[in-house]
Amino acid sequence: MLSPLREHLRDTFWFAPIVSMVAIFALWTGATSLDEAIIGWLRDDEAYEEIADLIGIADDAKTIVTTISAAMMTFIGVVFSISLVAVQMASGQFSPRIVRIFIRSRITKATFSVFLSTFLLSLLVLTSYESETDPRYVTVVPLVQALLTLVMVALSLLLFVAYVSTTLQLMRVGHVVERITTEALSVLAKQPLYGDEVGELGAPTAFLVHRGRAGVLRDVNVAWLVGGAQRHGVVLRLLPRIGDFVVPGTRILAVHGGQVPRRLASAVSLGVERTFHQDLGFGLRQLADIALRALSPAVNDPTTAVQCLDRIVQILAVLANRPLGSVRHRDRAGTVRLVQDGPEWTDLVDLGFTEVRGCAAASPQVSRRMLAGLDDLLSLVPEERRAPLTRHRALLTQLVEGAVPEAADRAFALESDRQGIG
Structure with missing residues (x-):
């Protein structure tokens, strides 16, 4: 059930950054709680001098965090603007369909996600700084948060180097055709068995038609269709092939041996272009x-x-x-349920x-x-x-x-x- 969803999310560029920013918000919340616990523990021991020292260290770190906050978004814009120009040149030289290699690249998504997360974290850390300087009344000193920001900056620099290397490889034809070949062979490795005989299915007893928007047949949720066919004791046949363009009203599933609910047609996924899945x-x-x-x-x-x-x-x-x-x-009993x-x-x-x-x-x-x-x-x-x-x-x-x-x-x-x- 998760396989089509995972593949569809890999073809998007928004999912990984959003998840990373939610994760960094949760991490910042934990770091804030840790900073508050440290101050509370020192206050209980009346270690006000140590609190004052922490305030001084945090104030020094504030300058760095402020600089990171101001520079990171500009850095993101410049880097990815240049990268998009490079990808556009590569797509013009090779094929527009190789843009999806850039979109599906894990290192690209990781770099973009970490950059945005570092920017978000720096803003959140700045909100934790207090104007109060008296150690007796300070509730939090964002020392752990500042250290976490520096760690994210270091990670951003490492990913930036890897990202530049990957983007340059994307402009080399040898790397591009190798990536395409690897993905093509991975599709074959995931395919179930071919060639075994099903037997005569007989005339179809019903058809399911596509009622959504027109598009290219990207993939089908095999587990959903096999499970639905098993529950209703039928065999389904997918009429268009993967990669066919389907318009509304097209018959997409033939039912042999009974009837199935109309909602099974939603297991067929259409999009604007073909995918490797x-x-x-x-x-x-x-x-x-x-x-x-x-x-x-x-x-x-x-x-x-x-x-x-x-x-x-x-x-x-x-x-x-x-x-x-x-x-x-086939279902778990070995009976063919989808052709x-x-x-x-x-x-x-x-x-x-x-x-x-x-x-x-x-x-x-x-x-x-x-x-x-x-x-x-x-x-x-x-x-x-x-x-x-x-x-x-x-x-x-x-x-x-x-x-x-x-x-x-x-x-x-x-x-x-x-x-x-x-």
Whole structure:
């Protein structure tokens, strides 16, 4: 039940800062109570000289806390303004869809959260200072709070260094395609078993339609649907695939063997863009987008396209012997309760190679790398999966032969090379 919610919160940028500020308020409350307890204990022992010393130390620390309060918000604005410009440049160079890497970055959220928490803490600490200077009447000396603020400043500096390093990596194509590949393979690792037979479901007895706003099908709450289907003794089939655009009134769930309440349709989550959570093809989509942009006349960067092809081949190699297609979700008794259609092997091969192949004729580096990748995959896949790979190899050969007039250039462009040209 928590998995879709966790993924949706990871795609937001507001949740972590709010939680951190609530936590820092609670921490400040505890530090205030500790400061009050220290003063109360010293007053009980009539240690007024020690209280006076603490007041002097706290007054010295007040200057530092005031400086932190004044500088932190400006620092936050400058740092993140520059970072957003860098992310915008990276999205223009690679693909707009890589912005979500920045949004989902844990170090980015941690840095922003700690910066805001430090600013909030400095303001709260300043409210704890009293105008009273007589040790006999002082109720709190914010010494612990000031020390806590200095600790938060030190943590902010450390996170700032890590944040700058992460942001600079985000502008490097190798790091970006590696992140995309890692997330794509993590989706595969979380998928349930494919390929087992469900049996004939029969004609649907009911349909659930989408009644909300239009959007891209991001994911479904599998636990909720499986539990609802088990309670009503039915089997559900998800009609659109993850990543499809759904409009109001579209049938989204077919019910086999009975009826279910209409509220089960709310287990299907729609958004403005695709996410990695349950979308097996989204990683290949992003890699193909980056390669296409790199091969455009405005960019003309075939080496980036080759790096994307490296990762496309890697993902397809992992999928080479994995059963694909419809996913069967079972209840605890082992009965299939939800059938979810997924991409077939041919769909994924076409997604990874079709558009890039159309731009490969003008770059021998890309055609040579694609041929090498197709040859490697042909050596890995079983016989029944070779057809789409053979088709793409033949189409690439025809494309290069028709676009390159010189025989020597054609022979060079059609030579298999894992580094493209090198």
